[in-house]
Amino acid sequence: MARIDFAPDGLNPPHTHPRGTEILVVVEATATAFAYDLSLLQDFCVAINDPKVFVNGKFCKNPKQVKADDFLFKGFRYPGNTANRLRSKVMPAFVDQFPGLNTLGISMARIDFALGGLNPPPTPPHETAILVVAEGTLLVGFITSNQINNTFTKILCKGDVFVFPIGLIHFQLNIGKTPALAFAALSCHNKGVITIPNAVFRLKPPISADVLNKAFQVDKKVVDYLQAQFWCDNN
Structure with a gap:
């Protein structure tokens, strides 16, 4: 930068990159x-x-x-x-x-x-x-x-x-x-951009609770609670 x-x-004179x-x-x-x-x-x-073609x-x-x-x-x-x-x-x-x-x-x-x-x-x-x-x-x-x-x-x-x-x-x-x-x-x-909280707990269909339970080493009730929350998107 x-x-x-x-x-x-003031002038930033013409230049090329x-x-x-x-x-x-x-x-x-x-x-x-x-x-x-x-x-x-x-x-x-x-x-x-062009909605007909994806590149x-x-x-x-x-x-x-x-x-x-x-x-x-x-x-x-x-x-x-x-x-x-x-x-x-x-x-x-x-x-x-x-x-x-x-x-x-x-x-x-x-x-x-x-x-x-x-x-x-x-x-x-x-x-x-x-x-x-x-x-x-x-x-x-x-x-x-x-x-x-x-x-x-x-x-x-x-x-x-x-x-x-x-x-x-x-x-x-x-x-x-x-x-x-x-x-x-x-x-x-x-x-x-992948927003981490949304990607982990807001996916449809959701990530298996068993996967999240073992990954985060928390009780399944905590995973169920987090997946039930409304995860805000600020974009």
Whole structure:
């Protein structure tokens, strides 16, 4: 990432990224860039939906029909609704919401936190995530694989940046006295997140209670109770 400061009428002059794609996050008077190395066969591939065919990605719009609006996303202008059990809201800018991202290997999300708000532990099978705090104070962390079996946590304040390696379970919790806001950039253009509590206890059909009983080493009544709960989704 890079921080770019602008004086009045300041200009970041035209430049090119021959080995990566750039995401720009403007928070007050700063900007943040995130690059991901790719080997593209064309300038871009604006997504177009075709419900009859499924591919690993999305089909490309005819370049002659592409407009500037295909590369614009306005979904981060307003706060997300945090009136849920988790007291947080993730507003994604993946290829489904932002067709211009198709094949570029990047995406973003805005995460709003009410007081005590939690973005529950997910694991991202497809992407590395980098988080910048725009407002408030967050406790963040990730859990390593069994090879190391460790937890890395930090308290982040406004302007701090933290990276979550691909595939590792992580979390963000608002521990401050005000609402918090963060923006995440991800190294994949499509959503690939498994929320751990939902995946374990909310599946339909459910995971066998005998499996969960032995895995978590708790009484079957505890498993039955957890599976009966309403597991909130903040996406």
